[in-house]
Amino acid sequence: MNLKSMQSDLTTESFLILRNSFFGKGQKPRPYRLRDKRNTQDDPLDEYICRLLSDQFPADVDCLKAPGPLITPDLVVLRPEVCKKATRVNLTSSLTHIVAIEVKKLERTRSGTIARPSGMDYNTTPPCGTVRVYDSRGSALDIRGFYLFVCQETVPRQSGKYQLSSLVLCDGNLLNEDFNYYLSIVGERGKQIGLGTYGNGADRTRPMLIFSNPLSAPQLDQNVTLIHSRNDLDKEASQLRKVGAIKRTIQQGGTRAFYSYRLADDVPKDYEQFELLDPFRLPARTEKTQPRGRFRLNFQPAD
DNA sequence: TTCCCTCATAACCAACGTTT
DNA sequence: AAACGTTGGTTATGAGGGAA
DSSP: OOHHHHHSOHHHHHHHHHHHHHBOGGGOBOOEEOOOOOSTTOOHHHHHHHHHHHHHSOTTOEEEEOSSTTOSSSEEEEOHHHHHTSOHHHHHHOTTTEEEEEEEEEOBOTTSSBSSTTOEEEETSOOOSEEEEEOTTSOEEEEEEEEEEEEEEEOTTOTTEEEEEEEEEEEGGGTOOOHHHHHHHHSOOOOEEEESTTSOEEEOOOOOEEEOOGGGSTTTTTSEEEEESOSOHHHHOTTEEEEEEEEEEOTTSOEEEEEEEEEGGGSOTTOOOEEEESOSOOOOOOSSOOOOOOOOOSOOOOO
């Protein structure tokens, strides 16, 4: 175990592995094959990504896939020997020790833009920069969470082959940093029971969450980008070049800043860094829902 | 131990509304 | 009228817990 690997940021290392696995020179997508998706809970891409990371990380780093469906996060990357000696508090913040990765796959619309630009489904797990996993005794262990957004497309005229056209690995805090909110959804909730005339109805009151889709930013689409809270990652990893900053306005006031990096080889010489404030699209929302699926008849009653 | 029920998952489909 | 954007709704499945 050399000193460099002891100290390196696992998200930087993961990003570099993914960049070089899914793309070649000049960011040209490398086609890959996936096994069949056997059901809706099955994710061959997650497995493939886990395999790539496991194979290419040095021996002191593990990449673990969620051991079954319905388990979140999708992947955990860690240095097990270092983690065993670390304190709980340390593990909650140290990206050299352990990090969770949630994979989000998106399609491209026929017009060539990323699907769901104004916000994508996170289903019943809100995004968060801190996520909860459990140690071998079953005790909660809160660790940093990152999100891998990819646009996967089929390779034209090559059935069964895929390629990525966009990739973003970002700090979950870019999407949300309210861990108490995360716990309120992921932990025990309530449901409504005793509903309806006969009292035998129930309402799961199950959340269906929508949060930002980073690939909706044109600066990030059709690119391969790491988004991190540190502004000096290019000093630590010489393969990285900083390409811009993203600031988000906090509801209660203030802003958070994140920094974007790409493989230095992917950045044109005359590239000018972007400086974005609240770049993710937000539709004008109302609290009212839209009625859907009305069955309309072709007559109207006499009165 | 076996059976049965509940729940969360992934991300798309398509209805509806708005703009061109 | 067509294109685009938004958003409510949907699917089958298997882990896990409680009941039998």
